[in-house]
Amino acid sequence: MRRTALTALTLVTALVAASPALAIQQDTDGDQITLSDTFKRHQEYRRYQALGVAPEQRLIEFVHAPLCNVDSRFLEPGIDGNCEPPNGTVNLPGCGDDEPVEPLWRRTRTSPxxxxxxxxxxxGWICPDDLLPPFTEQDFRSLTIASPEAHRQPATGDVLVNKPLIVYTEPDVERRFRTSLFGYGIDVVATPLEYTWDFGDGTELTTTSPGAPYPSFELTHDYRAPGAATVTLTTSWEGQYRVDEDPDGEWRDIDGTAVTTVALDPFEVVELRTRLTDGRR
Known part of the structure; x- marks a missing residue:
């Protein structure tokens, strides 16, 4: 993949000296997901960039440039104004096939x-991937993923003791979503990772296969005693996401899984008994 660095010395501006607070996500246990300072600052840059304020009214300005001129107190030619003294040699990060993004400079004033x-x-110098929003397990689990349908055979009625009950679900399931995060448009794809069948008698079966209907006996269960039972299917999902503003259009793995559950209608497990007769009515 290849990404072009932002144009050097391109002045971008915006109004207001203080930016609104950036929302902090929380995971399913209530723990905060901390966003990097770099990503927060890039978000501020994006918000100011979108305002389109007239130059004479600007209270804040941004510019992409390699670094302060090491021989003077000024930025490189093309930008007017003083800069903070350089902090020594700047090492460029390794970004694989991507071009690192030039440092972002900022200045402010209290009034026009x-x-x-x-x-x-x-x-500072940054890899372009580090400026894209992180799509977390919490974000993934917030999507409404429809569970694949669960099936059993026999499909209706009682189930016999010591006779195989066949279970299966939909093959080749994929769920697609269109969402947004921090103002970025995002595509998400969820696919089943694992299936767990709970047969309601204390027995579970976990598999990566969706199974198949009769005459397949790939996924079966034998009940050993009569009683009421319910079959429940829990599906674990893995996901990938793609950010609109990523020129590479790269699909990235989501770190974590989502879970869905569906239950079949309850049924009775029964035992058939044979009786000897003399053949007379």
Whole structure:
């Protein structure tokens, strides 16, 4: 994959000196998912970039440039204004086949008539993938994933003791979603990873196969005693996501799984007994 670095020395602007707080996600246990400072700052840059404020009214400005000029206190030619002294050699990150994104510089002023502050490096050299939103297990589990249908054979009525009950679900299931996160459009694909059948008698069967109907006996269960039972299918899902603003269009694995559950109608497990007769009515 290949990604072009943002154009050097392209001035981008926006209004307001303070940005709104960035929402913090929470996982299913209530623990906070901490976003990196780099991603938060890039989000601020994106918000300001979208405002389109007239130059004379700007209270904040951003610019992409390699670094402060190491021989002076000024940015490289093409940008006016002082900058903070450089902090020494800047090492470029290894980004695989991607081009690293040039550092982002920022300056502010308190009013349109005030002096600008020095340019300050807001984000250093960064790999483009690090500027895309993280799609977490919590985000994945927040999607409404429809469970695959569960089936049994015999499909209706009682089930006999010591006779195989066949179970199966839909093959080749895939669920697609269109969602957004932090203002980025995102496509998500969920596919079954594992199936767990609970037969209601204390027995479970976990498999990666969806099974198949009769005459297949791939997934079966024999009940050993009469009684009421319910078959429940729990499906574990893995997912991938793709961010609109990723020029590579790369599908990325979601770290974690989602789970769905569906139950069949209850039924009775019965035992048939044979009786000897003399053939007379």
């Amino acid at each position: 008539d005030a002096e600008w502050t020095r340019w300050d490096q807001y984000i």
